[in-house]
Amino acid sequence: MKVFPLTIGPIVGWTQDASCRVWGRGKEGDDEKRCFGIARFRKSGNKTFEAPQLCKMMPAFDFTGVIDFEGLKPNTQYEFEFGYLNRDVEPEEIDLTGDFDWSRASDGTFTTNNVKSARETNFVFGSCRYLLKLFGANFFDGRGDKVFRSINRQISRGMKTDFMLMVGDQIYADDLNALFPDKCLSEFFERYQDVFGQKHVRKMMSNLPTYMILDDHEIKDNWSNDDRAAHPHLYAAAMHAYQSYQMVHGPAFRPRNQSNRSEVPDTIWYDYDSGSSAFFVLDTRTERTRLSIPPEMISRAQMDSLKTWLNAARNRKKPKFVVSSVPMFPDGHRLNEDKWQGYNEQRREILDFIRERNIRKVVFLSGDIHCSLSAQLKCAKDDDFVVTSIVSSSLFWPYPQGQASSYRLSGTLLESKGMVYTVENAGEVYSEDNFTRIRVRDDKLQLRVFDRKGKELTRDTLEYTI
Secondary structure (H helix, E strand, O other), X not given: OEOEEOOEEEEEEEEOOOEEEEEEEOOOOHHHOEEEXXXXXXXXXXXXXXXXXXXXXXXXXXXXXXXXXXXXXXXXXEEEEXXXXXXXXXXXXXXXXXXXXXXXXXXXXXXXXXXXXXXXEEEEEEOOEXXXXXXXXXEXXXXXXXXXXXXXXXXXXXXXXXXXXXXXXXXXXXXXOOOEEOOOHHHHHHHHHHHHOOHHHHHHHOOOOEXXXXXXXXXXXXXXXXXXXXXXXXXXXXXXXXXXXXXXXXXXOOOOOOOOOOOOOOOOOEEEEEOOEEEEEOOOOOOOXXXXXXXXXXXXXXXXXXXXXXXXXXXXXXXEEEEOXXXXXXXXXXXXXXXXXXXXXXXXXXXXXXXXXXXXXXXXXXXXXXXXXXXXXXXXXXXXXXEEEEEOOOOEOOOOOOOHHHEOOOEEEEEEOOEXXXXXXXXXXXXXXXXXXXXXXXXXXXXXXXXOOOOEXXXXXXXXXX
């Protein structure tokens, strides 16, 4: 049987010490034949692959599917092949010991995690990759894909990279905000096909674990949960497509009942470990209610989970990265109700919790604002308190970018319980297309920023004590 190459993908997703999740998209067969994904893996250097595994690729999810490779060894490189079949049978009727022709299958590599013995974490992250789609044509597509070519080149030249983190606006479903927005499921699916099907991003995601979380442009500009009543069909389509293309290959798609692998989670925030560090990826978009009093960025359930994760004994000594698609700080000179600045009560609650529990090594990662910057938050009455914020945006934005003059890069952020939180140690602001590299070891974080073509923008490696 011929194994056809994936139409989109593969994407290497959630990767642990002993498992790795891979994603792919197939294609509808002739005469209503069903579509099945099929994949196999082997340890790099071995001649023999393990037995193939199968997944359904259903029309309702745009013929996408995931396969979990399990029983792997930590800190080990593997290679895999992934394709699809069209057969008018039930999945159990496919003989996986049969003779498959893999010559056209898509392929990729991954290296498993090593949480127990890792001493450092190295990763790249960014946000806001624009692809304008008007009148059936794509614009800026070659320019927007070059950032991933630069990342691929860095990896090929030996730059240590554990994973890629995309922190929002992976697609712009609302072209030019309101003029030509995607409205129905087929349009959202087509948007994802265009964005994830480009050459360089496809190569990167097939060889590097990639984690994602949405922001507003996966749905609609400045989206909040208050908008659902007015746009129920838009929200349903956007989130169905998000689940199919972004969520399913990540840790959020983790069934509580392990015997039911098809269970759909009811939240999209998640946590994972990589290298020596722990990560909590917030959903700061679909749970926010700007009309509540006070406004809430995240639900109480998500807040409680974040606090539990921050205070967990297993995370106490680790660098802890909290991923928020919109910046925790610094604020703009003008009130921006779309950022944490507009949700000050919950921001105060999080910062007070970190300070009162003496939680160390907390770093916020975010995007959204179309410029990149870094700063720290300190408290004069508590010398032990320090929180770091790193913003990386945009991967590609063909219009005017954010400027340093828009932000308060020093001075008081807020006051709480007699404590004053102040912004200090701000780095340079980069107002051009870019991505950020992070290396963290113990309590030292090194930060490097590169432009879309791979030129380093940081004059010297910026180092923070976290």
